[in-house]
Amino acid sequence: MRALAYGVIGLIALACAFFAWEASFAALVGLQTKSWELWRRFSHGFELILPAQVAYQQWSASVVQQLAIKAVLGGLIALALVTLGLTQAMESLGGARRPSGGARLATERDLRKAGLLNGRPGYSVFLGRFNGKDVRYSGASHIYVNGPTRSGKGVGFVLPNAIEWRGSLIGLDIKREMWDEIGAARAALGQDVFMFSPGSAQSHCWNPLDLVSPWPERATDVANVAHSLIPLPQSGDPYWAETARGLFAGLLAYVLDAREPPIEGRTIKAALKMFSRGRPLVAEMANILANEPGLNAFVQDKFRQHISREEKQRQSFESHIVTALEP
Known part of the structure; x- marks a missing residue:
């Protein structure tokens, strides 16, 4: 026309x-x-x-x-x-001129020119089919899929790609549909499949203390773990939080070095349990120092520092740790 x-x-x-x-x-x-x-x-x-x-x-x-x-x-x-x-x-x-490339659906020639018809299954993202041919994206850009609830985003796009993808995969699976539908298929590909669901009894777990180095690097590693778990206040004196970090680093180091593994295992939970064993933490520390004299000097110094503080200070430092690690 x-x-x-x-x-x-x-x-x-x-x-x-x-x-x-x-x-x-x-x-x-x-x-x-x-x-x-x-x-x-x-x-x-x-x-x-x-x-x-x-x-x-x-x-x-x-x-x-x-x-x-x-x-x-x-x-x-x-x-x-x-x-x-x-x-x-x-x-x-005729109104405003159309923008370049506008008002037209893509043809097979357009798809081929864009490199969307030569993707390898398992190494590209499946977008759909056109004239009986797979349309796949093999680039590094993000893909955005939008649609109302129950419109087929998961069944039509997420699950097919998750089943055939040969690389590693991390999925935000709030409804656990991916885990239920394709967990076994991913395992059949030879991949380790984990469900991380904090608060759920079925969740896989990860113990940060498993990666802590032996001495002398252990002091730095446990300090880093304590720093990541106990934040500094946005305002006010950071002294209390900083000192609480040092105290908790000593507790973590003890859990790793204890002569007998705690009931909870050598975990962060075991260090936190030391605050609720029926007697004050300083009493626990004094008993440990008396019965386990071979502990590393780092642990002994942290324990003795805490024992020597005034009671109100000890309570403040301990409350910082307990509050920071509340579920």
Whole structure:
């Protein structure tokens, strides 16, 4: 439709250019001969092709050729003005111009040009099918899928890709649909499958203390664990939280070095349980120092520092730890 409109514009522009040339030729003849008969018959007598006929019949005369060539300028000016005017008018009536690449669905050629038809299953993201061919994305950009609840986002996109993907996968599985539907399939691919669901009895667990180094690096590792679990206050004196971190680092180091593994295992939970064994923490520390003299100096120093503090200070440091580690 747009091509037809431009074709009509071209024909109109050519017609206007032709009549403009004739008008220019008739006017030049009048100026040259001082006779305006040709102009009168063309403009008032509606003999619209008379100037062209005269030029054709008298073409052998050099003066006619010169006048005809000079008249071409008028035709070209008319051609340019009419073409520009009609084009602008059509664009205005047709509304705003479409953006590049807009208002058109992709074709198979477009998909192939974008590299969406050559993805390898298991190493690309399956987007759908077009004309019986898989449409897959193999790039590194993110993919956004939007749709209302129960519209098939999980069944149509998430689960198929999660089943065939050969690389590692982390899924936010709030409804546990991925775990129930494809957990076994992922395991069949030879991958370790874990469900991390804090607060659930079925959750897999991870013990940060398993990664703590032996001495002397152990002091730094347990301090880092304590720092990650006990935040500093956004305002106020950080002394209390900093000291609580040091105390908790000593407790973590003891849990790892204890002669007998705690009932809770060598875990953060075991360190926290030391606050609730039926007697004050300082009594527990004093008993440990008396019965396990071979503990590392780091642990002994942390315990003795805490024992030597005033009772109110001890309670404040201990409450910082318990509050920070509350579920």
